[in-house]
Amino acid sequence: MDEKIYGWWLPPDVSVHGAKIDQLMSVLHWFMALLFIGWGVFFVYCLIRFRARPGHVAMYTPVKGIATKYIEGFVVVVEILLLFGLSTPVWLAYKNNVPDAAKALHIRLVAEQFAWNFQYPGKDGKFGKSDPSLISGDNPLGVDPEDPSGKDDLVTVNQLHIPVNRPVIVAVSSKDVIHSFNIPVLRVKQDTIPGQQIPIWFEATQAGHFELACAQLCGLGHYRMRADVLIDTPEEFAKWAAENAPPPQEEPAAAAPEKK
Amino acid sequence: MDAAGHEDVSRHMGKYYVVFVALLCLTAVTVGVSYLHLTRPLAITVALIIAAVKAGMVAAVFMHLISEKKVIYAVLILTALFFALLLALPNLTTFEHHSGMPGT
Amino acid sequence: MSETVIPYMVKPHPVTGLPNGKLGIWLFLASEVMLFGALFSSYVLIRIGAPHWPPEGGLSSEILNVPLGTFNTAVLITSSITMVLAWASCKMGSLPRFKMWMSATVFLALVFLVVKYFEYSDKFHHDHFPSHDNFFAVYFLLTGLHGLHIVGGIVVNTFLLTAGSKMWQTDPEHFTNRVENAGLYWHFVDLVWIFLFPSLYLL
């Protein structure tokens, strides 16, 4: 685990889309600090200047609120700018431009009470069909054994290997309750809703060993529902994929890293 | 109806019977229409229109909403607004097509 | 009765023109609109989400007994008119006529419940419990809660018919207001069934 000393601000961002989110966070927090300090100074000033003391009398007629109109106007304008200038474009850009399906690595994730099951399509690029009725101890995803395209699929538990600098699309789902696929350093969070397959995509910009933490209460093991996120260089990823590919049954599976 | 006198109520008796008969007829109509097996969206709209007419009659005449006070109208309009939101927003949100990959 | 006299219990408020009870019952009906609104919203959401409705194929009108439902609708509509006539009799100062119409209303409500009993037992007989599939779950949820509201109405109306009518001697106008409020509640329950019947049985 790359032990990072977590400072007062966000942990480092290793994803492509994360930079925009961090920028929004810092603009927001500067705006919040500005408002709070501005308010705070005026607030303390009023408390001191207008405290009860002999000879001091309160003003009955309300003071004209020109300044306050401008301040509130300023707050409204900034919020509109934040909303439509920064947050919505970032959200729409992130949600709408789906990476090119051919170039991206597809992964299927089925969360369960207290483990993450990842399924890689293997060389044929196709996931084997799966059926809840087939789920058993050694077949956590219930992959249909007869389905040929499932033969070379690679299933890992609590270990997510992704290549660096290559878009990854994870179709998240769940077997039992709602979990949440959450990798802080990749600025990725997506609730895994049972009965739905929700796509989430990201692209890692830096290799390393990070971790995935479940972000939605999912029962007594929620706290230990952790997975290792290993962002490998293309060579490491290919070596790992080859080593862990399931033993080839009939045709000898060439160990070449899959290239689209 | 505020404390109207004896004669004011009897004037309305006729209206109650008319509405009563109308409600029965509309019930028959809506059941009849259902036997036509219209296409689903058409069937829904027709059934809801008939139900709305019946409900309108019950509310206006039986519940005297025709001649009710402003405060009650205010409460009902407020409730109708939030009723519409409660019906619309969850369904709009749940069934908005997710951007991105098919099969979601 | 507490000693403090609460103003506008019977006489309408000069500005709003309403006695307290009427505003109170309309507010209660507003909350009921939101309750049934949530139920209808859930029905719509589950129905659109279902691949096909009813889940096991066929048509709602084949699974549910439409003639019995139609009869039940007529029963409730009739109980609405008898309720109005009960209130009108109070307005016209005749307690016996009120008792007649109100007993009719309560009787019709009981008929409605008996018909529901037959419908439910028929479904249970075919092993169609709420857990069978979401069609029956929604059916039992909506008609069940509506049925509970009918029972509530019967309790209130029976009270007005029996113990409550003693108030006729002391304060007839207050009693008439109570009958009117019970009537508003009853018409609302009928109004909900007017929407329930087509959406469950016919669509």
Add this chain to the structure above:
Amino acid sequence: MTDHGHHELPFWRKYIFSVDHKVIGIQYAVTALVFLFFGFSLMMLMRWQLAYPGQPLPVFGKLLGETAMPGGVMAPEFYNQLGAMHGTIMVFLGVVPLAVGGFGNFVVPLQIGAPDMAFPRLNMVSYWVFLPGCILMLCSFLMPGGAAQSGWTSYPPLSDIAPSGQTVWCLAMVLIITSSLLGSINFIVTIVQLRAKGLSFWRLPFFVHAQLVTAFLLLLAFPPLEAATVMQIMDRVAGTSFFLPSGLVVSGEQLKVAGGGSPLLWQHLFWFLAHPEVYVLILPGMGIVAEVIANNTRKPLWGYRLLVYSVIFIGFMSFVVWAHHMFMTGMGTTMSTFFQTTTMIISIPSVVILTCFIMSLYGGNIRFTTPMLFATAFLPMFAIGGLTGLPLGLTAADIYLHDTFYVIGHFHYVVAPGTLFALFAGVYYWYPKATGRQLSDKLGKVHFWLSFVAINLVFMPMFFQGMAGLSRRLYDPTVYAHGRGVQALNVLISWGAWGLAIAQLPFIINFVMSLRAGARVAENPWHSTTLEWAAPSPPGHGNFLTEPVVYREPYEYSVPGKTKDYSPQFQAEG
């Protein structure tokens, strides 16, 4: 309670099944305070586990039995039970009954010059539906498998497959919701129908406006949660699957349910209530702060009409923002943008209200009595709570911050130093009116300063834990590197929380002692202008000796050319 008006009411009719809004208000307030302290102690247990994960709790560890704390070490499911019950008890059994049931019942009829609530018996019934609801909620702990443990939000499918404590939670919720519903009808009819002569809509104290909007929120937002709770009961007991999709596999075997339901349906119905609910928590607090600020700055509120328009606008908007709790459930872009926009819009009236309160300080003659200390501290604390809502309301920032400790810091800043400080201000402000005796100002100030320091120690570090990415509701945060990175803050927060508990002792002592030992007060100890100070302290049955008549605006302080610096609403001339 001195009772010159009550002829020969038997004890149980005068105190237990009383129909007097003041007795009912005190019943609600005392029940709520007891539950606030109980909910608080649940949290203190959790803080031990968060500060020292896996280590046995020295004293109490043995007392809670082997299932909950095997060998004194807290079990994960017990931690989840404490979390779920802490949330539920503090919100539904603590703050709402105190803010709406306690202060609303006691103060609103007095402030509008009414002899009692519009439906006294309905008022008594709603308390006696509320109390069994509370007791049933506590029984959730006694059920096999423990109390409800899927968070105060009880998301299915987790809540559908949880042990039987969850069913008891649902039943208790139905009772509590019914009680609040009946109460809200009572409030609206009282405020609309029973105002004193001359008390027009625009002469109502701001506290009454806040309670009116709160009553409408309760009236229209609670029923959908009641429907959802009935659906969850049917899911759990009758085997239906409103919230259970098809093909669920729980711990290895297929769940034998029909399926076809949608887990998000519960979230929609729950948050349809829960967002207006959080405004139900804050609005009465804002009402109290307005009263206390006006009284202690000895000048009229700045922008009274602006405040009333803002509170009404908040009431409307609170019904269309709820899905900002659900940004991460795979919503489409159109609806998430819609809810993000409405969330930004609803932040504007809060800014306006805060600005009006701060401008009310300008030009005042501020007396720092204990209620004023709490009301003044409310302003910056609510500002922090409100501002930290911005990043959570914007979808892009919510990607990172959703379900982290940042969220815990955000809503606790609004509820704890926000609403609770306002409610403490209310207790100190209206205690003389309710009991005829004054709370000790010295003990009050000690309580304030200790609580103010401790409460910031508890909640400010949570923002930094959230920034580090620490998820909420974790039994043992040290499983994660970013958890270990901020574990020191957990120890600080826990000691802050236990300090906060000690800081409440002066309040409890003060509250109980002053019942007998407090200085006696006349009708208007704070020299205030609103109607409740026209009645004797404590007001007898029927409240006012003579029918009050209102002559002027609610906060006529320091009117030029008058001898006294306050001109009460109920006095004809200055």
